[in-house]
Amino acid sequence: MAQRGPVPSSPVTAGPPEVSLTIPVAPEMEIVATAQADALGEYMDMARDKIDEVKLALVEACINAFEHAHTEDNQVHITFRVGGRGGAGEWLEIEVRDRGHGFDTAGVEPPSPHKTFEERRRRGWGLHIIKSLMDEVQITSGEWGTRILMRKYR
């Protein structure tokens, strides 16, 4: 799951249809990305509540990059893929990449309501929320940046 290593390679064989989007690190740009998730979710007849979960996970992945990556290109790169056995429409996969400093994925302290309320450590929920809302999540990070790959089944 979470690992620190070399930049992962992208698939080179013909894969599921994909849409790519690059957004600047700027306030509310994460909402631009959610419009694409919304459109693809509707295209594959995903339930509205599941689309909302995908959109929030995407928002969290984007703001995580905005806040922590310190990217040199000041951009976040997002790829949406729709696929599944025997054709499109079984799952929606979203890859969020930045070319920032990366982080030690094994060193991320899990948040908890106790820490939030009793110790007043209110931030640090982004990755936990992503993992809670999506069906599959892979997080890789290194000196090349960070990649969050997440998938939701219809």
Add this chain to the structure above:
Amino acid sequence: MNETCRVSVERRGDIAIFWTDGYINNQGGEEIAREAYAELDRGARALVMNLEKTRIVNSIGISILIEVLEKVMERKAVLAFCGLTPTIDKTFRIMGLAQYAAIYPTEGEAIQAVGAPA
């Protein structure tokens, strides 16, 4: 673009009812907090937040709502949410907000609950 939520407030006795419309991020959360603190300063003893026109509350927005909740608890007031989408409800439960603030399906139920004598 401007997706930040709009906040409107109405006072009914000592209950302040908030309606949000749009994305609650840091800016939306701070707007809600400003209005909430103003109502507490004006003596509100219960805040009801109707989020039925909001589909996304990010983790920064929720962290600000938690600050509001702590202020409400300091003032011995109560905070209730209603009109949550299943995703927002789930996220509030993940982050623990639901342990300290009441969540009701509808505004009417929320008002009835916070307005009932203790």
